[in-house]
Amino acid sequence: MTSIGIAVRARGGRPWTVLVVLAGVVLSMTLVPGTASADHGAMTEWSAVSDSFAPNDFRAAPYLGNGRIGTMLPPSGGGYHDYGDTARTSFPLQQPRYTGTYLAGFYAQAAPSPQYTQVIAALPAWSGLTVGVAGHRYRPEVDPAEVHDYRQTLDYRTATATTQVDWIPDSRHRVRLRYDTFVSRARPDLAVQRLTLTPDFSGDLDVTDLIDTAAARRVSTVAAFADPDRKRSVAGVRADGSADTAFVVSAIDAPRNTAAAALPATSGIRYTTPVTEGGSYTFTKYVGISSTDYGSDPQAAATTAAESGRAQGYDTEHGAHAAAWNKLWQKGFDIPGREDYTRWIHAALYTLLSSVRAGERWAVQPAGLSSDDYAGMTFWDADTWIFPTLLALYPDLARTIVDFRSKALPTALANARGYGLPGALYPWNDGPAQRCASPTVCGLTEEHLHNEIALAQWQYYIATGDRQWLRTSGAPVITAIAEYLTARVGPKLPDGKYHYVPSAGADEYVALSVDNALTNGGVMNTMRIAARAAELAGLPVDPRWADIAATMAMPPDIAPGVPAEYLGYAGAPIKQVDTVLLSYPFAYAAPGYSPVDTLHFYFDRTDPGGPNMSSPVGAILSAEYDPRRTQYYLDRSVQPYVRGPYNFQSEARGDRSGANALGQSAWIFVTGAAGFLQGLLYAPTGLRWSEPGPRLNPMLPNGFPHGITIRGLSVGASVVDVRITPTTTTITLTAGGPITFDTPAGSRTVTATRPLRIPTRSAR
Incomplete structure (x- = not known):
């Protein structure tokens, strides 16, 4: 049995010396509870007011x-x-x-x-x-x-x-x-x-x-x-x-x-x-x-x-x-009777929209353009937390994120060649250059990033239907990532499986592991969409992609229906969502896999003092599998992080985003604002981007008794309003041509003269 000792640093983390052993990874940590500061000043629906001069309060x-x-x-x-x-x-x-x-x-x-x-x-x-x-x-x-x-x-x-x-x-x-x-x-x-x-x-x-x-x-x-x-x-x-x-x-x-x-x-x-x-x-x-x-x-x-x-x-x-x-502002959310949510939504949308512009060549950083938190570098925040919100409401703004990866593809190809690998290697964190600074961090840290980049590219295509964009931009990125991952996980080992050794998931309390569930499950998804994207774009399809998708190893279950976070995981606390992302945004399915048990198992072990990235996913998954808990997670995605007087969001409840964080938590945290909005978009609607059309499976969180309306949901060149009430969800076409949705009752089409009405699932 061999082991590898590597000193690495996760985003915002202290250096960790990690011993990767085929039998597993051992990690100990101490949780640091956080506290939320109180609001001050006055607030209306469309404006925030500070009436106390606080020159040394950076949040004012x-x-x-x-x-x-x-x-x-x-x-x-x-x-x-x-x-x-x-x-x-x-x-x-x-x-x-x-x-x-x-x-x-x-x-x-x-x-x-x-x-x-x-x-x-x-x-x-x-x-x-x-x-x-x-x-x-x-x-x-x-x-x-x-x-x-x-x-x-x-x-x-x-x-x-x-x-x-x-x-x-x-x-x-x-x-x-x-x-x-x-x-x-x-x-x-x-x-x-x-x-x-x-x-x-x-x-x-x-x-x-x-x-x-x-x-x-x-x-x-x-x-x-x-x-x-x-x-x-x-x-x-x-x-x-x-x-x-x-x-x-x-x-x-x-x-x-x-x-x-x-x-x-x-x-x-x-x-x-x-x-x-x-x-x-x-x-x-x-x-x-x-x-x-x-x-x-x-x-x-x-x-x-x-x-x-x-x-x-x-x-x-x-x-x-x-x-x-x-x-x-023609697009947005209406939640009657919830003035608190109305204020939080306006502040969050304002934060996000202030940080992105159609036609620019740059992605969105964790703090947007508000500070030099995280040094203004691009992380998976852009592809996974910010992009889905923009895609549903402002696809022209969402395109800046996927185009950023496309424009960086020549550098990503050069990064991989520098380490003797084919395909595209994107760094976990860097500025617009997207250059690898070292193989230790670029190739061995948070490599799940590649699966999220590929997924965002694919989602942009299936949401917009832009085949020309797919041919020239999206498919080249997706297939180049698949080429890189094919080299990283191959060849098969004697057990007949492909393994990712070492690998890294999203949990920043574990720098490296063997067969991380999220990373391996993401690889399966990347291989499937790479084959489909290549087919649509007229690019070569590597037959190994289908084989990897079918025979990629997954760690054994730690509880019935719950894959271990990685080989050897024993239930330690995690910093932020990791394995639960298999169910969303990835649509992982396997014999015996239980999305709801996985959700409960890992959220019980997620550090409440970690970064504000987890609860929106809890809301989206709960809406699908445990609706009674949806409102709980929606509240948790915003209440502990909002700070007065302007209702911007902090990265963490306390001064640091997790036990291993370096420096104070980010302010203003655009990732958190976008994540909160993503939860509001995808949890109540059940929206998922898929071929041949988007899926809706609406439910109403129990904290919104008077319903919720999402104005300006974009699908291709068309736009709809979605009104969810306790019994019925009504989809009204406001621009463009008819849209066919996949619903629990089958395919249903909304037209300019015929709104679509489907039952709303109960949160009880």
């Missing part, structure tokens, strides 16, 4: 984004704020949190690491308009004693943050400030901030526009200058270890009679305006942001965006931005 910071640009605003309303050592980011950077701005695709080369090659770079802060009077400054670090009648509002519907405050720096001066800020959904390279001042004194007042390079991370400054005559500020940076540059350009509209003077050796301009008591004065900044990922001259592109915005004006730009968001 609105997130604005359009899928290309993401930014966090400090509680003051704008500018750069560093929260210090007590609030740190997650693995791997573990640095003090700050209000950062990030541009999709703009990454630095990482410091030497066996795990990844790129980390996201942060841009200079663009949102600061600092107010000055009599030697005092209103800025993110303002003394809270000077702040009165504070109110900061995040309007989800229009994706606009509004900060209102009475600033009283001394007994002779009081100024009412209002900041209105948005990152344009209509213009991918534009952000806008309007500052309105109402003084209760007469005299001079100044406003400073500074593109603050102190906020930049993992970059070097290549330009920082100001042009007072044009009222324009410019900052440019180059990503470390890269030739990629990004520019931030601000163009200001200022009141009449305003004098402008450049701040020496900076990208700042100070505007001085004579004011009269009770008057109103408005400064508006139009900020263009671009990089070499979007053109050869990012400074010119950013300047054009800023000047174009200024020429159009605030009302026009904000109107176009709000209209673009309004189009997105």
Whole structure:
């Protein structure tokens, strides 16, 4: 008997020295319970309000984004704020949190690491308009004693943050400030901030526009200058270890009679305006942001965006931005009588939609574009937790995730060749480059990822019916992954089975094992869909794929109908869902396999202090096999993780996402928000993507006595609304042609003139 000792690190985990023995894997761990913080501030259906000025609370910071640009605003309303050592980011950077701005695709080369090659770079802060009077400054670090009648509002519907405050720096001066800020959904390279001042004194007042390079991370400054005559500020940076540059350009509209003077050796301009008591004065900044990922001259592109915005004006730009968001909000969920769920849904959808944009070349990271948690790298979060939600509601946005893998296919092929293997090898975690940093981590960590990538590609095809996309993008990825996995699991051993040695599942408390159930079951699925995708796309079909699908080994049952997590598993706690994923998203079936017993066995052993990824799957599987528990899991997927004042989600209940986590839990956790929405989409409807058409098997969770409506479910080019009541589910076609669904009563078709009605299963 041989053994292999390998030191590896799971996502966010300490190094584990793992002894892989053919008889099994032994692992001990200690659970760390987490606690949830309470909400604060006020909340309405479409907006969240903070009425307590908390400059050092990183959670009291609105997130604005359009899928290309993401930014966090400090509680003051704008500018750069560093929260210090007590609030740190997650693995791997573990640095003090700050209000950062990030541009999709703009990454630095990482410091030497066996795990990844790129980390996201942060841009200079663009949102600061600092107010000055009599030697005092209103800025993110303002003394809270000077702040009165504070109110900061995040309007989800229009994706606009509004900060209102009475600033009283001394007994002779009081100024009412209002900041209105948005990152344009209509213009991918534009952000806008309007500052309105109402003084209760007469005299001079100044406003400073500074593109603050102190906020930049993992970059070097290549330009920082100001042009007072044009009222324009410019900052440019180059990503470390890269030739990629990004520019931030601000163009200001200022009141009449305003004098402008450049701040020496900076990208700042100070505007001085004579004011009269009770008057109103408005400064508006139009900020263009671009990089070499979007053109050869990012400074010119950013300047054009800023000047174009200024020429159009605030009302026009904000109107176009709000209209673009309004189009997105035509889809969503209605749950009468559950105001709490309504708020959570709006916050979660806002979080997700702020982090993705149709036509972009990038996937969605665990924290979106809100922070550098997880260094902005791409994990299975995108394919497994975020993609299914987008696929059901916004397939054009979902395509960015599958296309990201397709565009990275040449690199994945090169990764495999570098280790002497055929096919495509995707790294567990990396930036857009998707390069393997080392064989230990790239080829031996979380290899179940390949099955989830292949599944997402296949689901996109069967949900959209886009055969041309399958031929040019999806099938090449799926079949290349199958080629890689064929080499990894072969040849057959004397028992007549294919084995995965070593392998890794999703449970980050076990770095390596033998014949991990999820990984092996996923391989079976990948082989089946590879053969089908190749057939449809006219690609060669490897006869070994069918053989692997039929004879892949699975670990023996640990309980009746329950496969062990891996060979030798003895029932230890797990960090997050692993084996239960065989039933969803994979449709694993085998003689004696019991999805409901597997669900109960493993959820009883899942760490409640782990990352917010498990409960949505519990809801979806419970809806299918144990409906009484569906509401329990839906509640668990959101309640413990939502934080005030803006109802964004944390990665974990406590400060760390599991006993082996490095750094504090991620904030804002887009994965968790998308997972919660995925549970709401797929649990009540029973929706599954399959050939020849989608399946529906509706039930109503017992916490929604007045029903639930899902608006804008997309199937191919058609769209339906699904209304689930205690007795009947009604599917109404709202756009496109007829759709045929697989239902418990057989195939049923919905048309423009004939809604489809099917019974709703009881949750009792």
